[in-house]
Amino acid sequence: MSGLPTYRWRLAPEGLATRRQLRAMGLRPGGQDVAAEVRRPRRRREPLVAYLYRIDLARPVRPMTPGRTAALAAAMRARRTCPACHRDAGYCIPRSLGTCVTCADTAELSAA
Numbered sequence: 001m002s003g004l005p006t007y008r009w010r011l012a013p014e015g016l017a018t019r020r021q022l023r024a025m026g027l028r029p030g031g032q033d034v035a036a037e038v039r040r041p042r043r044r045r046e047p048l049v050a051y052l053y054r055i056d057l058a059r060p061v062r063p064m065t066p067g068r069t070a071a072l073a074a075a076m077r078a079r080r081t082c083p084a085c086h087r088d089a090g091y092c093i094p095r096s097l098g099t100c101v102t103c104a105d106t107a108e109l110s111a112a
Contacts, residue, residue: 007052009040016052023061030059 007013016036022028032053040048064072079092082100084107089100097104 004034005036007036007038009038012036012038012052015055017055017058018050018052022053022055022058025055025058026061027055027058028061029053030057032057 017025017027018038019029034051035054036052038050038052040050042048076092077088080088080090082089082093082103084099084103087100093100099107
């Protein structure tokens with residue numbers, strides 16, 4: 001245990017929320033420390049842990065600025081661009097392949 005108040009899954013008191021729940025409310029933790037945790041039992045493995053934050057200390061999500069929007073668009077474009085053929089694949093290139101599926105299939109056929 002981590003010394004934090006620990007609750008069973010779905011039994012946390014009112015006023016506490018996970019990051020995802022805060023985000024759905026348009027909030028963010030805002031630098032506050034973790035207030036508690038919930039544990040979900042799992043068979044044969046470590047339990048899942050979700051950290052809880054106080055809703056009353058949460059701050060509003062910062063709005064997207066034009067610069068952040070442009071940076072996010074550039075990052076997504078880089079993830080979709082194949083390093084071999086330099087084309088936009090229309091999907092995020094799988095890291096396991098390293099190239100678009102077309103280039104990966106072509107490389108596999110030429111290697112065989």
